[in-house]
Amino acid sequence: MKKIAIIGASGYTGAQLTELITKESEFAIYGLYVSANSADLGQSLASLYPNWPHLSQCLQGLNESSQQDIANNADAVALALDHHVSMELAAWFYQQGLAVFDLSGAYRFENKEMYSKWYGFEHQYPELLDKAVYGLTDWNSEAIQASRLVAVPGCYPTASLLALTPVAGLLTNTRPVINAVSGVTGAGRKAQLNTSFAEVSLSAYGVLNHRHQPEIATQLGHEVIFTPHLGNFKRGIIATITAELKQGVTLGDVDAAFKCYQGNPNVLVKQGVFPKLDEVVHSGRCHLGWQYDEHSHYLVISSVIDNLIKGAASQALECISIHFKSNP
The missing domain is CATH 3.30.360.10 (Dihydrodipicolinate Reductase; domain 2)
Structure with a gap:
């Protein structure tokens, strides 16, 4: 069973992805994380989203210790974060050997100039841009299988x-x-x-x-x-x-x-x-x-x-499933 950590789990997309993963027998939620200063820290997703009472796991703060714990014990991370935050975390977890599924726009372009023009930040990891694949699952499944860095489409x-x-x-x-x-x-x-x-x-x-x-x-x-x-x-x-x-x-x-x-x-x-x-x-x-x-x-x-589903969470889950089907 593959263990997935979800970072940015309190937002609509992160919570929806959590709910979908809990239905999958081949995956387990390793942990749910938010920023250390988040107002949602320590709360359960069930308290934030009462229509999902089974999501009782509490939100943990992401810090150096929890990052290293994820790197040591999880198989993959899903990032539902602001673009510039995802840029940093995706690079770090990728370098630790995890599979990274990024729901932001931080790795959707190979050309680093696109980020300053359209996203307002300079991309700090241009060497990773050609390693990232675009996760449009209905058209790009072979590339998703082969890469540990998947940019989930908008x-x-x-x-x-x-x-x-x-x-x-x-x-x-x-x-x-x-x-x-x-x-x-x-x-x-x-x-x-x-x-x-x-x-x-x-x-x-x-x-x-x-x-x-x-x-x-x-x-x-x-x-x-x-x-x-x-x-x-x-x-x-x-x-x-x-x-x-x-x-x-x-x-x-x-x-x-x-x-x-x-x-x-x-x-x-x-x-x-x-x-x-x-x-x-x-x-x-x-x-x-x-x-x-x-x-x-x-x-x-x-x-x-x-x-929130085909446009984000279920497509992320499809990417995860496709990748690990060929990388058990």
Whole structure:
């Protein structure tokens, strides 16, 4: 049984990952950790999340002693932390020989210049960037098996890439337009005025400068226009994407492209039937609906996921499972 330490366990993503791992017979939670000055220190996850009364393990403070204990006794760490904190801890645990599954953006780009431009910090471990693999499990399982440093994708990129990757070779040079709406849990657990009940509505944010835009473009190999929106609901993402396809591409070509998901229990594809968020909330699935006009050559795809599960926690668990299946 592989022992997994979760650092940043009190946030929505860390807690969700903990809950998922407790259901897996081949994994055990080694420990749940928060920063030494966290207000949640010493509390159980059950007290923070009463809908999970079985999560009775208490949150420990992360310090030099507990870090070394994790390195000596755990098989892997999952990091659900701010990007700059994950950058440091991922490097340290990787150097100790553990498998590292990072849910931040600290290792999603190979080019170190992207971090100063999009994340506002200088990456201190550029030698590790080409060792990290992108954990889009439905497309990158072989690389995940082979690497001890896995960058779990962002929630918007997961929804967008699952929709666009099958048809990437059919795109013209015109940028696909991605309009996506996320529930407020995507902003994290920390109290903020703009995500409070009285303030949240439906509005665009991060227009033309959201850090998930280059993440999508890098993995797709094609520039995109990405506009995220904050919705007045708790969880889930719906991304509606409009893309121009090359001259001569037929309805049959598009249908054949999406057949790559046949037999995949995590991705459901339907032509002409567009999914609802309710179909995927609290699940690790992605549902896709698409329609293509052969005359205008425009393809519209709608993609829905749960931002905390398929967009974060269950994809992290998939990465862990894939890695340890080939590294028992």
